[in-house]
Amino acid sequence: MIKTEMAHKEEELSEINITPFIDIMLVLLIVFMAVTPLVTSSIKIELPKSSQQAEDKLKNPxxxxxxxxxxxxxxxxxxxxxxxxxxxxxxxxxxxxxxxxxxxxxxxxxxxxxxxxxxxxxxxxxxxxxxxxxxx
CATH class of the missing domain: 3.30.420.270 (Nucleotidyltransferase; domain 5)
Structure with missing residues (x-):
């Protein structure tokens, strides 16, 4: 009888609880979603200037x-x-x-x-x- 109770307890302990793992993944996802817009424009360039004026083609379509x-x-x-x-x-x-x-x-x-x-x-x-x- 004792052996059956021990075997039953071992079966219960062998299952992995994934709830904390899912919680951590959701928190990481939210952090990445919040930080991504802040990082998108990290490259700064200075465009050359032109002496020619841009044509306004939509003035007379x-x-x-x-x-x-x-x-x-x-x-x-x-x-x-x-x-x-x-x-x-x-x-x-x-x-x-x-x-x-x-x-x-x-x-x-x-x-x-x-x-x-x-x-x-x-x-x-x-x-x-x-x-x-x-x-x-």
Missing amino acids: IILYLNTDNTLAINDDKLSLENLANALDIKTKGNKEEIIYFHIDKSVKYEDIMQVMQKLKENGYGKIALSSKKVD
Whole structure:
């Protein structure tokens, strides 16, 4: 009888209690989370100055509109698909790297959108930003 009680006690003592280990890990995690934002900007550099002024490209953005009746407009000037390249060359002053903001009505067919996109790509305008409304 004594042997069975001793064997039973040994079984209970052989289990490892991991609760203190988990507590320590959570405390360390919280400490690292609190300290990390303080350490992120440890490298300090001084950037060189330039004599050239930065261009403000967003002052006069080029916005291309495509409406439900497939009419195109750049800013407020209506135009046709055939005249798109010439009008963009005038607006961008020949700069093919200019970003074109493309506002499309939600009911316009995909095929019509792709025709305009293809025309832009054929004429070297590769930086196209598609715009949409924010969903509330």
